[in-house]
Amino acid sequence: xxxxxxxxxxxxRRAGLSKxxxxxxxxxxxxxxxSAEAHQRVFAAAEELGxxxxxxxxxxxxxxTATIAFVSDIVATTRFAGGLIRGALDAARERxxxxxxxxxxxxxxxxxxxxxxxxDRQVDGVIYAAMATRRLAVPPAxxxxxxxxxxxxxxxxxxxxxxDDEGAGAMAAETLLAQGHRDxxxxxxxxxxxxxxxxxxxxxxxxxRGIRGTLAAAGVSLLTEGFCPEWLPEHxxxxxxxxLDRPTRPTAVICMNDRLAFxxxxxxxxxxxxxxxxxxVISFDxxxxxxxxxxxxxxxxxxxxxxGRRAVxxxxxxxxxxxxxxxxxxxxxRSVAAPAD
Amino acid sequence: xxxxxxxxxxxxRRAGLSKxxxxxxxxxxxxxxxSAEAHQRVFAAAEELGxxxxxxxxxxxxxxTATIAFVSDIVATTRFAGGLIRGALDAARERxxxxxxxxxxxxxxxxxxxxxxxxDRQVDGVIYAAMATRRLAVPPAxxxxxxxxxxxxxxxxxxxxxxDDEGAGAMAAETLLAQGHRDxxxxxxxxxxxxxxxxxxxxxxxxxRGIRGTLAAAGVSLLTEGFCPEWLPEHxxxxxxxxLDRPTRPTAVICMNDRLAFxxxxxxxxxxxxxxxxxxVISFDxxxxxxxxxxxxxxxxxxxxxxGRRAVxxxxxxxxxxxxxxxxxxxxxRSVAAPAD
DNA sequence: CCACGTCGCTAAACTGATTTAGCAGAGCAT
DNA sequence: ATGCTCTGCTAAATCAGTTTAGCGACGTGG
Numbered sequence: 001x002x003x004x005x006x007x008x009x010x011x012x013r014r015a016g017l018s019k020x021x022x023x024x025x026x027x028x029x030x031x032x033x034x035s036a037e038a039h040q041r042v043f044a045a046a047e048e049l050g051x052x053x054x055x056x057x058x059x060x061x062x063x064x065t066a067t068i069a070f071v072s073d074i075v076a077t078t079r080f081a082g083g084l085i086r087g088a089l090d091a092a093r094e095r096x097x098x099x100x101x102x103x104x105x106x107x108x109x110x111x112x113x114x115x116x117x118x119x120d121r122q123v124d125g126v127i128y129a130a131m132a133t134r135r136l137a138v139p140p141a142x143x144x145x146x147x148x149x150x151x152x153x154x155x156x157x158x159x160x161x162x163x164d165d166e167g168a169g170a171m172a173a174e175t176l177l178a179q180g181h182r183d184x185x186x187x188x189x190x191x192x193x194x195x196x197x198x199x200x201x202x203x204x205x206x207x208x209r210g211i212r213g214t215l216a217a218a219g220v221s222l223l224t225e226g227f228c229p230e231w232l233p234e235h236x237x238x239x240x241x242x243x244l245d246r247p248t249r250p251t252a253v254i255c256m257n258d259r260l261a262f263x264x265x266x267x268x269x270x271x272x273x274x275x276x277x278x279x280x281v282i283s284f285d286x287x288x289x290x291x292x293x294x295x296x297x298x299x300x301x302x303x304x305x306x307x308g309r310r311a312v313x314x315x316x317x318x319x320x321x322x323x324x325x326x327x328x329x330x331x332x333x334r335s336v337a338a339p340a341d
Numbered sequence: 342x343x344x345x346x347x348x349x350x351x352x353x354r355r356a357g358l359s360k361x362x363x364x365x366x367x368x369x370x371x372x373x374x375x376s377a378e379a380h381q382r383v384f385a386a387a388e389e390l391g392x393x394x395x396x397x398x399x400x401x402x403x404x405x406t407a408t409i410a411f412v413s414d415i416v417a418t419t420r421f422a423g424g425l426i427r428g429a430l431d432a433a434r435e436r437x438x439x440x441x442x443x444x445x446x447x448x449x450x451x452x453x454x455x456x457x458x459x460x461d462r463q464v465d466g467v468i469y470a471a472m473a474t475r476r477l478a479v480p481p482a483x484x485x486x487x488x489x490x491x492x493x494x495x496x497x498x499x500x501x502x503x504x505d506d507e508g509a510g511a512m513a514a515e516t517l518l519a520q521g522h523r524d525x526x527x528x529x530x531x532x533x534x535x536x537x538x539x540x541x542x543x544x545x546x547x548x549x550r551g552i553r554g555t556l557a558a559a560g561v562s563l564l565t566e567g568f569c570p571e572w573l574p575e576h577x578x579x580x581x582x583x584x585l586d587r588p589t590r591p592t593a594v595i596c597m598n599d600r601l602a603f604x605x606x607x608x609x610x611x612x613x614x615x616x617x618x619x620x621x622v623i624s625f626d627x628x629x630x631x632x633x634x635x636x637x638x639x640x641x642x643x644x645x646x647x648x649g650r651r652a653v654x655x656x657x658x659x660x661x662x663x664x665x666x667x668x669x670x671x672x673x674x675r676s677v678a679a680p681a682d
Numbered sequence: 683c684c685a686c687g688t689c690g691c692t693a694a695a696c697t698g699a700t701t702t703a704g705c706a707g708a709g710c711a712t
Numbered sequence: 713a714t715g716c717t718c719t720g721c722t723a724a725a726t727c728a729g730t731t732t733a734g735c736g737a738c739g740t741g742g
Binding site: 005052053054055056057059060065067070081082085086089093098099100101102103110113114116117119120121122232233234237259262263266269289292294 | 346393394395396397398400401406408411422423426427430434439440441442443444451454455457458460461462463573574575578600603604607610630633635
Binding site: 057060061063 | 690
């Protein structure tokens with residue numbers, strides 16, 4: 001790549017000045033006493049030669065690389081990763097930085113490997129991302145420089161960027177209350193593991209808190225709570241079937257994520273029930289599938305792009321140390337209506 | 342990051358040898374006449390000091406960075422990107438390389454920007470990826486070094502990695518023939534634009550060729566072909582509805598992708614028809630949704646991970662110049678059975 | 683007239699590796 | 713004793729920038 005690029009020495013020669021002068025002018029150094037004419041000549045020469053500095057040479061001296069490492073546990077298995085990466089990419093570009101991406105796959109050897117690669121390249125900072133919101137242990141080796149946790153927290157007091165799951169839970173509950181749902185709101189997706197172990201999930205507990213808090217404030221409590229071993233469509237399907245077997249059918253269901261909601265849709269379809277006439281459904285994540293369902297699924301969107309962007313901002317512009325919660329906007333579609341009876 | 346790392350000079354000093362000697366030993370240079378003892382001492386010193394070479398310094402001299410640029414048009418909007426990236430990441434790691442990721446979003450300014458960032462960093466090669474299989478124009482600036490096209494071809498004779506869509510089409514048709522389907526096989530997802538304009542899609546035409554060729558060889562032709570303005574669920578839904586309005590109902594449907602198939606499922610569900618008893622469905626992509634549908638959707642999987650991996654291999658190990666077609670394995674689920682009548 | 687400060691600029695050191703050119707000593711033949 | 717080769721190793725140049733230290737000319741105040 002990059003053949004015969006002009007060097008700083010070329011620019012200096014053409015401008016009839018020293019490398020020192022050229023370097024200072026191009027870096028916009030304050031307090032130098034170079035004449036306006038010298039500035040002009042350097043800029044002109046650089047322009048004419050299409051000069052671009054060699055990053056390797058520069059970072060050898062300055063130890064800055066204009067490169068951010070994006071380390072994540074898993075990129076492929078969740079399609080949300082794309083959003084995080086894209087947001088980070090955008091924000092990085094705006095700040096003239098570039099993203100070096102590595103993946104640990106939760107494997108200690110890979111992680112060590114990734115971290116060595118990063119340290120060898122002297123990146124300016126690390127975004128350590130988890131693909132499911134959770135607490136994790138940051139490898140000490142990267143604590144030498146700036147680190148931001150993305151979609152994760154850690155025992156160390158590091159800046160972190162998280163989705164506002166509790167707010168989303170509150171909003172879901174409010175949305176149903178506003179439509180007039182009261183004592184026949186059911187929940188699908190309770191999961192002890194997720195709720196209890198922050199190293200597995202932070203979202204489950206937060207969403208639940210938001211839902212319960214808001215309902216309680218309105219003097220309402222959940223009709224039933226369906227437990228699911230995983231948050232997958234088949235479990236949503238099963239949970240909805242048992243829900244339909246109960247004597248009082250709910251008027252609305254809150255699903256802990258869209259995949260569960262998809263399963264619930266399948267069960268309702270088979271039972272010949274219509275959404276939202278017979279039953280409202282609301283959910284979390286805004287998985288692409290939410291828009292494809294019939295009717296479209298109302299859901300609180302995980303703001304992945306915003307989060308990726310925020311992580312870069314906190315890393316480069318310096319966060320205030322506090323955790324940064326990014327709101328989850330509600331995507332209103334057709335799955336929520338007033339109860340029939 | 343990276344505080345107080347040992348340098349080559351430190352290693353040399355500790356080993357009681359020159360930097361030259363240390364460098365040669367650590368790089369495993371052949372033909373050097375350094376003694377076995379000198380080798381030992383250098384290795385020991387490097388080990389004790391935890392020496393890792395400074396990539397910036399090395400690449401300043403050698404113009405190699407052990408870094409590959411992954412340039413794509415869009416990463417976030419398609420959840421397939423993750424697979425490509427993960428495969429590339431894995432293969433890169435195996436070869437001690439790292440991935441620099443940029444995104445152009447199809448925007449010329451962003452593209453120029455991305456390419457400058459890449460050239461400035463002297464990457465060893467570029468993977469230029471499209472998120473939908475298509476033909477594209479490669480910016481001349483990156484042609485100075487090795488380039489591999491991923492999920493794309495170009496007018497220039499560059500090595501490229503593509504999914505074997507034609508083979509997948511053939512396999513889909515064969516699968517239905519093997520189950521005994523004959524003259525009542527329908528197709529959903531014809532699209533003139535996609536089929537005609539290689540800058541939009543290469544997949545549409547290739548899949549169609551594979552399907553038609555195989556059916557023709559068995560003396561069978563398609564019952565009907567449903568056209569769709571896009572390959573989205575709503576269009577699959579509409580196409581299936583019009584299909585069901587026809588006098589002879591098909592025994593099997595081939596959908597050009599899984600999202601169309603999802604729409605078809607919705608229409609069949611509403612019509613009270615059962616898959617695969619009343620109708621078999623087969624498709625392409627292996628979108629995550631394919632596994633979630635009831636019954637699971639049989640589909641030819643886009644081998645994204647393999648493709649990403651292959652791209653890195655071709656880039657670093659040198660391809661044979663020919664296009665590299667990666668087979669699309671059929672994921673057999675429950676949506677295909679023998680025709681009822 | 684001289685010391686001093688300011689202006690405008692530059693030489694050279696420095697970053698940490700790789701690589702070229704070549705040196706000192708041993709062994710051997712003439 | 714001399715010339716030659718071979719062995720085992722090193723000094724110094726090089727990559728392309730940034731940064732430190734400082735130089736010569738000029739203006740000014742005492």
